[in-house]
Amino acid sequence: MLALIAIWIMFRRHKRVEYLQQLEQELWSIQYANDPKVYRVKIRQILNHGLYVVLYFEQSKHQSLVIWRDQVALLAWKRLLMRAKLQ
Incomplete structure (x- = not known):
């Protein structure tokens, strides 16, 4: 039970992406x-792990971002995979 509470707290700390x-x-x-500001970021690295990809940004104020396959449209997913292969 305590482990579930700790995981929930950690999950709530991460910012959720509304738009990419x-x-x-x-x-x-x-x-x-919950943030009206739109940031411009440069992606340093994209790692493909099959069911999800991890985006690493050059700016230190933006944490790495995990995107699962079911979170984006098929075309956007294919673009992310293509970008991961090109790096």
């Missing part, structure tokens, strides 16, 4: 839930 869009080759825009 590719602007240029490495420049992306990202907006977090």
Whole structure:
């Protein structure tokens, strides 16, 4: 029970992404839930783990982001996988 509470607290600490869009080759825009500001970020690395991908940003104020396959549309998922292969 205590472990579930700890996991829930850790999950609540992470910002949830409301919007992620590719602007240029490495420049992306990202907006977090409950934050009206849209940030422009550069992706340093994309790791493909099959069912999810991990995005690492160059800016230190933005934490790494895990995107699961069922969280995005099929076309967006294919674009993420293509970007991961190109790196």
